Amino acid sequence: MTVEDLARLPICQGFAEDELRVLAQIMTSHLLSADQVIFKKGSRAKGCHFVLAGEVVITVPGEAGAERVVARFGPGALVGEVALIDGGVRSASGYAGPQGAWLAGLGREDFEGIFLAGNPFAYKLLDAVASRLVSKLRAATAEVTSAARR
Amino acid sequence: MTTERPTPDQLSAFPLFRGLSPDELRIIAGCMDRMRLPAAGYVLFETGDEANGAYLVAQGGLRLLLRSEDKDLVIAQLGPGTVVGELSLIENAPRSLRASATESTVLLFLDGERFEKLRARQEAAAYKVIRNICLTVCGRLRNTNTFIESELRGRRAMVVESHALAGTTTPTPEEPKAKARGFLARLFGGRS
Numbered sequence: 001m002t003v004e005d006l007a008r009l010p011i012c013q014g015f016a017e018d019e020l021r022v023l024a025q026i027m028t029s030h031l032l033s034a035d036q037v038i039f040k041k042g043s044r045a046k047g048c049h050f051v052l053a054g055e056v057v058i059t060v061p062g063e064a065g066a067e068r069v070v071a072r073f074g075p076g077a078l079v080g081e082v083a084l085i086d087g088g089v090r091s092a093s094g095y096a097g098p099q100g101a102w103l104a105g106l107g108r109e110d111f112e113g114i115f116l117a118g119n120p121f122a123y124k125l126l127d128a129v130a131s132r133l134v135s136k137l138r139a140a141t142a143e144v145t146s147a148a149r150r
Numbered sequence: 151m152t153t154e155r156p157t158p159d160q161l162s163a164f165p166l167f168r169g170l171s172p173d174e175l176r177i178i179a180g181c182m183d184r185m186r187l188p189a190a191g192y193v194l195f196e197t198g199d200e201a202n203g204a205y206l207v208a209q210g211g212l213r214l215l216l217r218s219e220d221k222d223l224v225i226a227q228l229g230p231g232t233v234v235g236e237l238s239l240i241e242n243a244p245r246s247l248r249a250s251a252t253e254s255t256v257l258l259f260l261d262g263e264r265f266e267k268l269r270a271r272q273e274a275a276a277y278k279v280i281r282n283i284c285l286t287v288c289g290r291l292r293n294t295n296t297f298i299e300s301e302l303r304g305r306r307a308m309v310v311e312s313h314a315l316a317g318t319t320t321p322t323p324e325e326p327k328a329k330a331r332g333f334l335a336r337l338f339g340g341r342s
Contacts, residue, residue: 060299082288082291082292085281085284085285085288086285086288086289086292088288088292091292091295115277115281118272118274120272122277123272123277126277126280126281126284127280129284130240130241130280130283130284130287131240131241133284133287133288133291134237134240134241134287135241136291137237137287137290137291137294138237138243138246140291140294140295140298141246141290141294143298144294144297144298144330145216145246145330147327147330148216148223148225148327148330148331149216149218149223149327
């Protein structure tokens with residue numbers, strides 16, 4: 001991964017070049033062809049991915065063995081943040097989109113390392129992940145609450 | 151409310167502070183106040199109130215109530231060692247439940263405003279708390295999504311489909327309602 005590659009990501013805006021250099025050393029570049037598997041539902045998660053180019057398609061099992069698309073992520077997006085935090089199993093599958101995808105991967109252990117070292121990027125990433133997780137939980141809880149009231 | 155600060159030993163018993171050193175716990179304690187709800191029925195916050203921080207139950211207990219147009223539902227009862235309102239430390243939103251004391255109750259209040267200042271200074275203690283909240287949120291999110299898929303969307307779809315095939319009217323979903331209530335109790339960390 002190069003500093004220039006990382007500078008394409010919105011979450012990396014505002015960081016100095018030497019800070020991005022630290023990230024470039026621990027983040028990995030993944031170039032995927034169309035429909036290539038990034039992770040499968042049920043597999044143990046090793047970290048998260050940022051989309052540098054192309055698209056990531058998230059699916060869950062649907063009717064009669066077919067896969068149902070639940071989300072699509074384009075450049076700048078973060079994918080797999082739950083797994084980055086808890087290291088659990090993937091709750092959905094991820095594939096490269098029809099044009100392929102270029103991803104920057106951040107391993108959970110590497111994140112843990114920079115987090116414990118007080119790296120500002122780790123804190124900024126945690127801020128972003130935390131907001132997203134809370135929004136998702138509030139939406140999901142609202143659905144259950146609605147069912148409890150009916 | 152008193153300004154008597156909790157000790158690191160008292161705080162380390164709460165999962166919210168897992169992984170914090172005694173010095174970091176002291177920093178967090180600087181954002182906390184002890185408060186007492188003197189008897190059962192005292193209201194801590196109402197649905198729709200502005201969220202201003204998290205409450206840790208040190209002694210006694212809290213009842214969480216979901217307000218509804220026709221009927222109020224007791225969602226959970228929280229005992230010592232539990233926390234309510236911690237999501238407000240990440241993102242402010244009005245309180246979604248009413249909380250009141252089940253008996254004389256001692257709470258440790260983690261002030262959102264003071265905590266935000268620690269976060270703005272990029273204090274490791276604040277970010278360790280944020281990460282612990284994220285871990286709890288991830289668990290709740292996984293459980294909630296599984297519940298929605300298996301018990302609400304999936305089951306309801308099956309019921310509707312089977313009644314459509316049989317040409318009968320789909321019954322009122324009493325079972326999902328009861329299950330949703332039981333699930334919420336577990337989600338909020340209490341006993342229904």
